[in-house]
Amino acid sequence: MTCQYCDALKAKEWVVYEDDTAAVMLHKSPAMPGHLLVMPREHFTIMEQTPDAVVRKLAALANKASTSLLQVLGASGTNVIIENGTGAEQQIPHLSINIIPRVEGDGLSFQWQPKKLSDEQMGLAELQLKEQTKSLGVEPERKEPIRLDDNKAAGETVKKSDYMTKQLRRVP
Ligand SMILES: [Zn+2]
DSSP states (O other), rough: OHHHHHHHHHHHEEEEEEEEEEEEEEEESSSSSSSSEEEESSSSSSSGGEEEEEEHHHHHEEEHHHHHHHHSSOOOOOOOOEOOSSTTTTOOOOOOOOEEOOOOOOOOOOOOOOOOHHHHHHHHHHHHHHHTTGGGGOOOOOSSEEEEGTHHHHHHHHTTTTTHHHHHHHHO
């Protein structure tokens, strides 16, 4: 299997920073000049497959990359976006964090139309998620990828609403 980001990492294409775990590169089809991608050097498709230590490293690097955009490019804000899984319209199956420099009036928009939910719908979501997430903060360190059924979220045959539900159900 070939992966566009693995290839770019190998070729050091537009890579502005790299270490043993992660790299920061310029996006080849940027939303704005200076649009950066922070990614693991090892091929992980989605966050859920990535060891916690690597996720922490990516988050720390994303923060530093964002700081650089504010300092060097004079951005007045950044959007930090992960397209996580095919249901989230992830195009390239290699986990990456987009850091997009923003200035007021730059014409980009990531706004969504808020859904109008009833109190009942909100209450149901709260109930489902509260139960499943109550032990999130005390879970042991995850070093191994989580086994997804048939690797659905990462693959081409994902049934859309499926994998997040599976993720939530994995909590004991
Ligand atoms: Zn890859």
